Amino acid sequence: MICAKLLFGGFGRRGLEAIVAAFVLVLTNAIVASGLMIIAGSEYVLSKAEKTDQPDLIQVKGRFNRALFETPRRGNLPPLTLPVYEPLIDPEKLIGASGGAVVLMRQSLLRNVVSPDGFLNTYVFGIEPHLEQRVSSFSIARGRFLESEDDGGASLDRVSAQALGVGLGDSIAIRTADGFDVLLTVIGILDDFELRGAPPRTIEAPTLRPAAGVVAGGIFVTLRSSRLIFGRATLTDALLIAPSSSRVPAIVGALRESFRLEPGIFVTERFNRFDRKTHDFTWSLAFFSVVVVTAAALAGGLVTLLLTDVYADRRQQHAILAALGFSPSLNLLILIAVGFCVATVGTLVGILVSALVVPDHFSIPSLMADLGPVEPQFNWIVGGIPAILSMTACGVGLIPVAWRLSHRSLAPELTGGEP
Numbered sequence: 001m002i003c004a005k006l007l008f009g010g011f012g013r014r015g016l017e018a019i020v021a022a023f024v025l026v027l028t029n030a031i032v033a034s035g036l037m038i039i040a041g042s043e044y045v046l047s048k049a050e051k052t053d054q055p056d057l058i059q060v061k062g063r064f065n066r067a068l069f070e071t072p073r074r075g076n077l078p079p080l081t082l083p084v085y086e087p088l089i090d091p092e093k094l095i096g097a098s099g100g101a102v103v104l105m106r107q108s109l110l111r112n113v114v115s116p117d118g119f120l121n122t123y124v125f126g127i128e129p130h131l132e133q134r135v136s137s138f139s140i141a142r143g144r145f146l147e148s149e150d151d152g153g154a155s156l157d158r159v160s161a162q163a164l165g166v167g168l169g170d171s172i173a174i175r176t177a178d179g180f181d182v183l184l185t186v187i188g189i190l191d192d193f194e195l196r197g198a199p200p201r202t203i204e205a206p207t208l209r210p211a212a213g214v215v216a217g218g219i220f221v222t223l224r225s226s227r228l229i230f231g232r233a234t235l236t237d238a239l240l241i242a243p244s245s246s247r248v249p250a251i252v253g254a255l256r257e258s259f260r261l262e263p264g265i266f267v268t269e270r271f272n273r274f275d276r277k278t279h280d281f282t283w284s285l286a287f288f289s290v291v292v293v294t295a296a297a298l299a300g301g302l303v304t305l306l307l308t309d310v311y312a313d314r315r316q317q318h319a320i321l322a323a324l325g326f327s328p329s330l331n332l333l334i335l336i337a338v339g340f341c342v343a344t345v346g347t348l349v350g351i352l353v354s355a356l357v358v359p360d361h362f363s364i365p366s367l368m369a370d371l372g373p374v375e376p377q378f379n380w381i382v383g384g385i386p387a388i389l390s391m392t393a394c395g396v397g398l399i400p401v402a403w404r405l406s407h408r409s410l411a412p413e414l415t416g417g418e419p
Helices: 002-008 014-053 089-096 158-164 223-230 245-258 270-311 315-323 329-359 380-407 411-415
Strands: 057-062 065-069 082-084 102-115 118-127 137-143 153-157 171-175 181-194 217-222 237-241 265-269
Touching: 014 270, 014 329, 057 158, 057 245, 065 315, 082 181, 082 245, 082 270, 089 245, 102 171, 118 158, 158 181, 171 315, 181 270, 223 329, 245 270, 270 380, 329 380
Parallel strands: 118 217, 153 181
Antiparallel strands: 057 237, 057 265, 065 082, 102 118, 102 237, 137 181, 153 217, 171 181
């Protein structure tokens, strides 16, 4: 009991300052945690919009051309002319102007799948499977999706499979550019797919979504297989994934410069529209973040001053304990314990209060960004920053006293003289 009185004596009225410091930390952490939850929710909304719009994607495509396609092999029907992409894009020039972007090359073809009693117009997409799955989604119903080594294989949607009357392991005969038929083995049937940058529908063909204005049905083969079918290496369209959204304007400029003598090649990007849409939202979020950081810094400074005053008022008590044989490290341990308790209470209670008072929805001021209301979210940053703030404020308040205990004589404190 005597040891406890000696160790914890001397706080006196300064104990009230420790309580005030804990209260300030609770209030500060409640404000900071609430702000961080709103910021986390805002960043989630922004990232969701970025994932939907994909401003880092650049599309390069050739113009439409009237292409000649054969009609059934019997009868006197004239050939059909149908609008399709022209294969104008040189892969080497495209890669040379990509500026470090990931290049997804495609050949989007419109071919006749030939059978003994007729034919079927269908879209054939020559893709690089491992890259294509980064921007497009494919839902497998049976079998598996195409892989880079499957030069003789094909994956197609279930509607096209039904129209062709084929299943897993069956063969499809596709007419090549030189008039021969190439056999492809069905290795997968898709329940659904979302092809990023799909071409618009131009003919009646099997489709998963009849009302869609873009192609929602077709056969996927490797790019090497489509080059064999098409008889050329040039591309009809391509997608580029920029290393970062901010690099998009430079890459677009390089692409347009590289293909400036090819009037039939069009380069489109989404970055400028996305940036205009979210610019004011981003600035509002940045201003809100600055307000939160400023409030945390000011409150943290106040807590530091309060705890410094609490620690400094125990100088004579430290000297008495040292004269009785208590080591400076024990004195420091007591001060650290007090600071740790203040920081822990301030952090836990502050976060609990923020969870109770933060609104369910919050609207970041924005004139152009129609991103909807923000739902505050809790993550490790929301819990970690208040804890770091509290520990830092208490630790900085302890530094002057720790220096005095470890490097200066405490004898003047006992005599009342100057150090």
